[in-house]
Amino acid sequence: MDESTLEEELRNFGLDIHDVDDVDPVELSYITAYPGDEVNHMEMGKALNAFLDMAREDDWEPTRVEATVLRFEDEVMNTWYAKTEWFEGLLEYRLSETEFSTRVLETLDEDL
Secondary structure, eight states: OOHHHHHHHHHHTTOEEEEEEOSSSEEEEEEOSOOSSSOOHHHHHHHHHHHHHHHHTTSSOOOOEEEEEEEETTEEEEEEEEOHHHHHHHHTTSSOHHHHHHHHHTTSOTTO
């Protein structure tokens, strides 16, 4: 999948994509619709669900995703990531959705 297709898929899930590089790892930055003090977990879920749906449709090979959440175009709010093996574990029913979500939420950088 090329970067423009990936960006379009993520936008279809309601994300305001700032930049995306379809390499290993996928590097994603998006401008949050919720620029408060904490990253909106539902918005993170939209991004993760986009990748999971693409993987289920064989449009994307699971790989590590590193995301940067932007409060505004030039202000980093936080970062998070999801490991390849977490995507694979969920898709192969070795991880529950709760375990997957918990692991990703634990990657939020508390120092930002």
